[in-house]
Amino acid sequence: MTINQSKPIAAIVGAGRTKFGELWYDDPEKLLFDAGLNCMQSVDKGIHRNQLEACYFGSFLYQSTNKMGLVPGHMAKELGLNVPITMTEAACASGGSAIYNACMAIRSGQYDTVLVGGFEKMTDRSNKISDDLMFAADPNEFGAGYTFPGLYATMMARYMYDYGEGKQECEDAMAMVASKNHHHAIKNEYAQFRREFTPEAIKKSSLVAHPVRLLHCSPVSDGAAALILTTPEKAHTYTDTPIYILASQQATNDVSLYTRESITSIKTTKLATAAAFKETNLTYKDIQIAEVHDCFTVEEVMFLEDSGYYEKGTAWKGIYESYEAGKTKKHTPYINEQNELIVNPGGGLKADGHPVGATGVRQLHEAWVQLRGQAGGQQVESGLNTALCHNIGGTGAICTVHILGR
């Protein structure tokens, strides 16, 4: 393995999060406060908030769910700070995009130490959330009666038609992704669902948008996550075990599914992953764990192909075989010849939860604890050096990819 060939962009010296789930009694500001406090307290050698030079926050629905604008002002009030605060809205990739912006700021030399936060309060919106989530789709897709599960179901249906060879195993593989992610979350104390689901149970769950069933979908969640990023040079001021961000990439594409060349792959995943590999001079073979945006199971399937891990149209076979071979293990790796890749060791969006704006930041939190060996019950036991975090917005209109290393 040849990591760290290029200079790291930034170092993560602190990370914190809240539990994800239906947190009825917490305001969004409170969630961000809790995640931020946990994050500050995780800094081994201590940090004071006055050392934060800027903040980057990601949230998708704050304005519509909580009817609040000028988020920097609300957050300045919560934090008691007067530093520059930048809000990023990129649907489910709001968190990843906030990290991308923070990395840009550190790369540019503008700031040394910044706070990154992602948060979402979805349950406040009650039964309007399905409509609100469609803000991240093309208005004509909303007009066609689509929901987000429906859009992903359209991708899944075409994927199975084009590549499934008419086999049951392809549909089974879609359920195995969810089953594996639930299995990974069993010991994750923050996870929304800590329950096993067999592929059979997933295939029998209620229909949401055929062929997508309830248990193919990530849930509606509340939660927040936060990180403290600093320059690689200053990292050791805060901790002896910083985790470095080696690549930070973002790509965008049409918000509309119908205008894309292909609906069975995500162009932004391809672009951002390739750029991240190029930035680090790594390949997929060098990645040991990946935090993948499994908002719907087919998205994880497409990631495995778009990142180059499996050939186009074959991921379902790899998933099927890997699941059958490794379902009894603590973590079920995806096997590809000599390579083993553990995807979503904490349960991913499916089981850990998906408070939209928090997810991208939560992914780096998970990678941070895993790489530092502090993931508790869900710790991947083989010595870890590298992790990749993949955060998608909408049906793939935006993707951020971060590669982390020790």
Next chain:
Amino acid sequence: MQFAQSTFLGGKKMSEPIARRQSLTDYRITASKCGVCGSVYFPPKSFCNNEGRASKMIKHDYLYEKGSFYSGSVISAPTNKFKYLDSYLSCLIEFNDGFRVPGRVTDHTPSETADISKYIDRPLVPRFRRLYADGEDGLVYYSSLNYSFADEYYPYQEYTEIQPSKEIERPGIVGYGAYIPKYRIKNEGDRAAGVKERTLPYADEDTTTFSVEAGKRALIHAALNSSYIKKVHVGTESPTYAVKPIMATVTQALELGEKYEDGFFSGGVDTQFACKAATDMYIDACALVNYPQFGGEYAMIIGSDNSQAAPGDALDYTVGAGATAYIFGRRDVIATLDHYVSYTSDTPDFYRREHEKYPRHGGRFTGEPAYFKHVKTSMKACLEKSGLTPKDIQYVICHSPNAQFPVRAATEVGFDKTQIEPGLVGQKIGNLYSGSCPTSLAAILDIAFPGDKILMTSYGSGAGSDSYIFTVTPKNEEKRNRLVTMKEQVENPFREYVDYAFYRKMKESA
């Protein structure tokens, strides 16, 4: 305060300007095509991604084109706006040039576990339907990004324009289009006075969508450039809005009149006179196309209704749904309008007050002093004026509130079964209110020979009757291959029968 409450609690979700802008792209699926590389963009873009500033973008509509199912999903847990449809099929449609748009498959109730691969590649045709309504008091949104399977109830028809002939004739009908929905309900027992089954709208249909569909078919049948039509009247008693004309939506969707900026040089109104709201305008249309100052040669008259009846009322067993559109002009006429009489009196047999959902009627008072008096008087006067006798007429049509009244009225004036029965489509489709006589006339024109004379008498409560005598010309047969006939629609093997609960739900949605 009342205004504020209706604004915030009434559920106005989209702004009127957004609705206007969407109508410009969604009514006809208007895209822009790059003249250099052929890439298509929807909604239209001012430049092509490949050609940049060198691109030459050309507007292109897909309203009259055919696409196919690319992929989709059965939506079982819809957004709040679409809950009125329960579960349905949303999909991506691919047109022949590879251009894709999203859409919803309408007139189709998929099984929750339908195998999506079985839908892939099936042909689809755009349909003008409702998306949703902003509550009871907000806007109703329409789009043609709704589709039905072309190998099913609603066939694909090409729209080819033919230059009108140079010869000017007596004014009359130059094209027509009837549209009746796919769904039917059967009447059990004998409460329906001979109406055996009736049409009903799908939940996303209403008088506006019927009007557009019928108008579209009339244009296809006439093979006429839509810009030639300078006037459109929509006669209905179930208007979508209390104030806002259906004819404007029809004009925008079918591009009637010469286009100028984003509007059209044409006019028209929605007319109201119970069931004769449309037929009353036929003479006006013929007069207009004869009037030099009109500045045009064609007028379209649509009779359209989602006929309303209170649940359980006698009318609840006879009401149907649908529309028929006629284009009147003086070139390539298929049936000349030869004689006309109208008879009116203030007879309160059937009425609906503003804000009331269902009409009320005078029971047996609707018969002798109302329907029969007006229909028979008008019919007799028209025969007398024309110098014709029932023997000179091949087909007779009377407004069909049920299947017994028209038979009795026509018989009492001297017509026999063979003249009456071909026009009795009401017994299979119900009472289409303003669409009743126009649809019966369509059924006759579908089968009539050159030289045949048709006597049509409408009836509108309130009350009045219009009688017309048309003579069929040889052009009728020339244009017949561009029709979807009433027989094809009435007997369509894909028509779907529903129960009373489904019927009531559909009636209330539309």
